[in-house]
Structure formats: structure tokens, C-alpha cells
Amino acid sequence: LGPCSCTAPGNRSVLMIVADDGGFEMQVYGNPVCRTPHLDHLAKRSTVFTRAFTAVSSCSPSRSAILTGLPTHQNGMYGLHQGYHHFNSFDGVRSLPGILAEHDVRTGIVGKKHVGPEAVYPFDFAHTEETESIMQVGRNITHIRLLVRQFLEANDSRPFFLYVGFHDPHRCGHTQPQFGQFCEKFGNGDPGMGYIPDWRPAVYDPAEVEVPFFVQDTPAARADLAAQYTTLSRLDQGVGLILQELASAGHAQDTLVVYTSDNGIPFPAGRTNLYDPGMAEPLLVSSPLHPASWGNTTAALASLLDLTPTVLDWMNITYPKYSILKKDEPAILTGKSLLRYLSPGSHGNGGESQRDPPGAADDEGRRANSVRQDVRQTRYEPTVTAEELSDAVFASHDLHEVTMYYPMRAIRTHTFKLIHNLNYKMPFPIDQDFYLAPVFQDILNRTQEGAPLPWYKTLQAYYYRDEWELYDLLVDPHEQFNVARKGRYQGVFRLLQEKLWAWQNATYDPWVCGPGAVLQDSGAYAHNHQCLPLYNGL
């Protein structure tokens, strides 16, 4: 280890920073336009994960998965927590703040909480939307810095776990349109916008933004992206401020800093989807104890379900033995600590840790090229190795808003993605926030008017999905060609299904038998769970 091996596990703290709907709009992730100097600086002291994935692309469900290490279908947070959506984790679930408190770790949350009930997520220090304006605790970076300072200055020598939930760069057009589509005007000093002293807004020319492949290249979408960039600059500066506070408080050398986002960006195929634009997240893991890892990039597959094990590993705490709903069946974390990728010489399958900029590892690039050639020549035999399968990450989505029932289960390996859509005969649901987004209104309007829509999909295809979607990411990284019914993919399909099924069973998925069967797991089936067929044509 590096210069700080003096920091014993009992003195190690954690600062976890979670963006709200944040994506890859940073230079470290290859976006040359959006200026994020503070995140890029953090990246230089981090291992940069280029293949990290959320376990669910929805706010409360993802936050519950981050804080418990349990997927949404296992912890009970099946959808949004607020208002009439009203989802809550089961009373018996154990989360990081609760577990850590038992090990004499001080816990704090500043910003967006969005999970419940309180007893499951009991932070010692809490300034969240439950007690203050989410705009203040989630977007006012001056206020956020001062709350972080207050937490760090407490006269308490115990190690800490501080979770900062920025509300940036979440959209705003749905609830507070007066501040712009992304609240990009909030606090900019213009009349009526308020003033955030620490923020120097960056403004972007819509003509200059990077339009990702899953967004149509139109003026409306570009304006939306430009507003998003401005808001991301506020988040970026906020991250800079709290890292400054961490250093000033003398904790730069004993604190693991994690930066990620709860779910995909609020653009088509992003948030609420399990396509990569919804599922892939930025992930920076900065350890003062692993200076050799600073600036490294890894293409190892990581899941946000790995964060709870990572924090416990960092603090040398064992996950407690307890059961949630099934007596005598202990809850088990299916994620794994990410610290293993920070040690010198470590590497994940499919991409060694390296100091090169992110992107497909060379090996994989060569393999992809040859596969593309083989596919054209129909000589290609798709395969997935046991090693690749054992590294897979998983995701599950049930609802977002309570009216948006669209359960999905997904497994992603380095080269394949399999999605199971359970309610697939109904159209994919659209949330209130995204519906009003200019980028989606633009898709709706152009589709209705028959105007040109330079997008990678049609609205019809976006709404109506196959029950099973299988993508060969080596040749189809944009997940456009479903090969689930192609003969030569049946072997891969079956292996991925089996692996997904095993994960669903290990995590007590109530949806494990849907949509064509009924789960029986009590009475005569208590020790012999079965999926019994409905003969409903599915």
C-alpha cells in the first residue's frame, strides 16, 4: 500500500457522492465539451470505471440498492418513494447507515434521500428533502458545502460515512419550470433566480454539445443537452467544494471518495430503461491508500450493488447475518467489493486497469473487428465464457411512478445484454418528468407530424418491446438488433437466461415466474419453490 497504510480500518471514512440522473458528460469519460474540472481532477486520484452499471435506472430504487446492496425487488423499494408512489423498503432490511452505526461509524446525509422508511435508513446527521427544500440541499452548492463542513467539523473522532446526494443534474421542467429545463438558471443571479455565491455558471452553445447516439440530433435536443451541461457544471463545482471541505477538515488521507449517479440521464433510452444509456453510470473510486491506482481506468464490470460491499470492505466490517422476509434464510449480498480493482496488478476481465484513456480495450477492439467481419461472412459462432458469465452484472426494474408498471430483468456481460420485459404487451411507460422534456416532446411532435426524426429508433419501437431482448454488444453496442430469436444465439441466450434466473432466485425476486407462470413459495411449496404455468399464451 501507499503512504497512508498507517490508516487502520477503524479510522477509515467514506464520502459517497451521488449525482441525480448524471451521465458521462465529463472529459474523463470522453466528452470534450462539458467542462467538469473538479470531477476530472477527482478522476486523476481515482480508479475510473468505464463499465459500471446501476442495478435499476430509477431514483429511489437505485438509491435503495446503493445503500443496501440489495436490488429493488429484494429490498422492497419497487418504485419512487415520494407522494402517491409511496414505495418503501421492507422494515427488516439493513442498510449502510444502520449497519455502520452499529460499528461506531458516524453517518450523515446531505441532499436527496428519497428512500424510506426512516428506521431502515437512519442517518445521524440529515439535511434532506424531508426537512428542507430539495433545491437548497440538493442544488445550492454553497449551502451544501456548509452542511458538509458542519458535519465534518463535529467534535467526534469516530470514522464517518457521509452521503451527499446532489439533486443536479436532474430535470426541473416538470416541477419548477421557472428555473429552466434542468434548473440551470437556479441561483445564477438573474432576476428571480436567486444567487448561489460559489457557483460560476458555464453556458454552452447548443451547436457545440455532443449528441449521444441515443438522442436525436435536433435543435430541441441540443438545447436540452446544453441546459443539462450548465447544471452539470454546478454539480461539478459542488464536488470541488466538498472535496475542499474534506481536505480542510484533514480527512483527505483517510477517506474513500466515491462518485457515481443513481440512474441514466433523462433522455430517451436513459432513465427508466435498462439499455446501456439507462444502466451505465460514471463511477470514480478514489482511495488515499492506493495511490498506484490513481488515474487508472478499468473496463472491469462493476455494479452499484458493489458499493455496499465496497464500503464494508473499506471499513473492515462484515455484513450482518439476518433474514428479511423468509425466516432462516439470510440475506446475501450479490455484489462484491471493488477495492480489488485498486490494488497494483489487479485487473478485471475484459480490460486491464490501465493509464490509457477509457474506451474498448485493445484486445476487445480487435475481437470486435473480427466478429463484425465474421458476422458479415455468417461464420460467426457467438459464445459467452464461464469467466465472462461469472463477472456479469444484473439489473431489475419494477415501476418508477406507481402507474408505470414495467418489470424488467437484465444481465450484462462484457459482450452481451439480455433483457426480460415482463409487461411487454403494453407500451413502455413514460414518466411525468420525461414526458414534458423538450427532447421527448420533440420526438412526439415529429412523429405525429411525420417530420424528419434523426433518431436511432422509432417511437413505436421504443414503446413496444419484445419480451426478450438479446444484444451482441461486440457488433451492436447501441443495442439496436435484437438477436434473441436468431438460431445461432440460442446457446448464449440459454446461458444468460440461466444465470439471470439464478440471480433472481438468490435475491428472492417475486417476479421470477412472470409473465407466464405463478410463483408458489408457501404451504406445500415452502421448501420447494416452483413456477406453475398459467397457459396464458405468454
Next chain:
Amino acid sequence: LGPCSCTAPGNRSVLMIVADDGGFEMQVYGNPVCRTPHLDHLAKRSTVFTRAFTAVSSCSPSRSAILTGLPTHQNGMYGLHQGYHHFNSFDGVRSLPGILAEHDVRTGIVGKKHVGPEAVYPFDFAHTEETESIMQVGRNITHIRLLVRQFLEANDSRPFFLYVGFHDPHRCGHTQPQFGQFCEKFGNGDPGMGYIPDWRPAVYDPAEVEVPFFVQDTPAARADLAAQYTTLSRLDQGVGLILQELASAGHAQDTLVVYTSDNGIPFPAGRTNLYDPGMAEPLLVSSPLHPASWGNTTAALASLLDLTPTVLDWMNITYPKYSILKKDEPAILTGKSLLRYLSPGSHGNGGESQRDPPGAADDEGRRANSVRQDVRQTRYEPTVTAEELSDAVFASHDLHEVTMYYPMRAIRTHTFKLIHNLNYKMPFPIDQDFYLAPVFQDILNRTQEGAPLPWYKTLQAYYYRDEWELYDLLVDPHEQFNVARKGRYQGVFRLLQEKLWAWQNATYDPWVCGPGAVLQDSGAYAHNHQCLPLYNGL
């Protein structure tokens, strides 16, 4: 008023008895086989409602609607409360036990509660599945009688509200198959069955049961019905015991007794459906202050949403002014007190209170005959009057088990039923309990094997429903012929849709815009709710 007008509102108590999945298997409702002497005796001191309907045909949702007067979509109990279903009413909801306690009424619950959170349903005296075995508090009628006695013998002179939630005649094959399909053997004294001292089991010959129109006439279904009858006899004797306790405690003269059931019987088209077999409930309202109403039968439309207003009316308590989720918008009860049907000379539209046995009122019978004739001659012009519309009852269903998303909205008048199925492209879901029921296994097996199935539907039609189902009950009381697309019904269809829509808005239905539009009700739409179109083909 009668001899007991001496009982001032401040001294009036309530005993509410709720069966679990109970139906019309009693002589008073025209079933000559199932012996229910105690319920029939209660009926002789009651107004018997022949057209009472639950607001949702699912256990926790219905109980929440009974106890709050608010439909499931307004109180938050969107599905089952227990286990991984985990639905709960909103924290801000006010229910009978909470409201009554503020008016110095003592509250008690014995038996099945199945709603939460505790703070919303705070009974003073509680012996439920939360603290004891549901078999004991819900099916052991000796134990139930003693708990009722304990409650009534308390040294407390305040009026009371006692809610007795029998677990009978709920099925049992799913969770405790050792006691039979309906727990009909539980406590019968056979080896391993335990012994309930007060119960004299009645046994029925499957050949003799009455097979309702919505159940196939097969040996499996008949055996299922015979078991149900036996369990209903336990419930019936339990009702007799607690009425005895009420009288012994000296409260026969000051206590309103209500008997009903939470949802339809667990047979096809029953529980979880909004067809009449799922939605219609027995309802006996027995007032010691209205002896002139004893033995009367009324065909007036009643809703279980009327029970909260009825109890408040009986106790002369005003529903509190408060709001649930929308500040400054007070919750309003859409039900009305049923006491108006108990006064001499009262009558509901479509059927005067009368001493005749139940059944179609004469007027209506004549009208139905002439309508049937007109339909054959295609001279028939269906109409629904403003008076009939103003008497309509409503129902809403969201989920039952958390995996069973099938939102429905329904309006029922004396002569029409309109059902809106929001997730209609997917098959109607089957719950774990009903799936294992012999009556359903029989449908599955016969369908799979191509064996004769003497049923009023096919399994395929049961699974796949139209988005809108409109039934002309005068000519089609079994709801077999959907006339929603028939030209001459368009006027009626539109009027019913408007009325249903108005109720959904009055009750803040989150699903009000589904499945083809998105509800916008915040930000720019906070004071101007709108359904904005998705153009998703629905």
C-alpha cells in the same frame, strides 16, 4: 324513530363484522342449501341490501376502503399489505379508528386487520394477525367470542366501535393445505385438526351445492363449494356467538351491527375481478333504533365506501377537514350514509325497501322483459337516466399481489356496468391462492386437455379482456356480452365514462389518464391537471 330513540348519538356503538371472501351463500340471499341460521336471524333484524358492492375486490385494499371511506387509489393501499406486497396507506390518511378515538369512542379490532401503517389504523384494543395466529383470531370462533367478551366487558362507559374480521371463509389450500381447501377441517376435532369447542361443523354433499352461474358445474368445483359452505358455517356460528356476547353485555339496544365481506368469493370472476361476482357483497345493516326496517330488503345501490359515512352518521360525527397529499385540497368522502334507507318510507332508486324476498323488483323485472323483447326486435334504445347515474357506485382495482398489476376502474348503475381495464393487453393475473384452488386447476386442466368445460367463459376470454367492457345488465346480468362497441350504446357509454371520470378526479386517481396519456398535475399544471397524449396506440 322506534323504541330506542332514547339512545342519544353519544351513546351509540357499532359492531362491524367483515367476512373474508364471503359471498351470498346464505338463505337470506336465496341460497337454500348453505345453512346460516345466525346470519339469517341477523337479517331479520336488518335491512338487507341486495345490491351492495365493494369498492375493490381485494383484501387489504377493500379493508382500507371500508375503514377510510376512500378508494384504494386515494388512500394508497394499492394492493395487499403483507409480505413482499407491502402496500400501505399514506401516512396522512384518516381512518375510522383514528377519527372515532378523537371523539371519545373506544375502538377494538379482533381478527384480520391486513392494513397499515399502524398510525393510520390505530385501534385501542387489537388482537390481530400482527400479534397472534390468524387461525386463532380469525377462525377459532371460541377464541374470537372470548376476545369480543373481553373487549365488551372492559370497565369503560364510552361508546365503542368494534371491528371483527373473520378469516373465514377464506381459502387455505395455498398456505395451510393440511386443513383442507377452505380450512374447513380446522378445529373440527379430527386428529391433528384441533378442536373449536363452540363449532358444530356442517357437512355438505357436493351433489347438493348451488353452483353459481360463474362457476363451472364439475365435480372439482362442487367439492370446492361444499368445503366453502362448511367454513361458512363456522363463520355463521361465530357471528351468532358474538351477537350473543353483544346482548349479554347489554349492548343489543344501542349498537348498530353491520355484516359484510371484503371482496368476492375466490372463484372465477370473483375475487380480484370487478364483474358482479367479484364486486357484489352481502350487506346487512341492523339498527336497534329502526325496528320498522327489520327484515326489509332494498335493491338500492350501496357501496362499502358508504360504511365510513354510515358509522359517522350513526355516531353523529363530522368527517374531519384535512388534506392527504395535495395541500389545501381537503379529502372528501364520495360515499353516503346508508341510514337513510332504514327510515320508514325510505327507498332507493330501482327498488323500494320491501318485506319481499330479494330479487329484481317487479318494476325492473317488467322492464327487463320488455327490453329483452325490444333487443330481439332491434327497437331498443338503451338509456341511463340522470337519477340512475347519480346513484351509481364505483370501484377501482390496482394490484392484488405486487406482481399482479391490472388496474381497473368501474361504474355500476342499476342497469349498466362499465369497466375500464388499463393493462388490458396483458392477461388478467391470477393470484397464488386462487391458482392452486381446485376450481381453477380444473379450468386449467380441462382447457389444456381439451376436455369439456361447462363454464360460462373460456380461459382465453378470461385472461384477455377488452380495454372497455360495457354490460347491459337488464338483458345481460351475467356480463357476458360486451356492448362497448355497439353503436346504439354509445350514448350510455359516454355518460358512464364521464361519470366515472368525474369520480376518478374527485378521488385524485393517479391512474386517471391511463393507458394512453400522462397525468400532469404539478409545476405548470398544478392548478390545471391535464392528461397529455402519448400517441402509444392506446
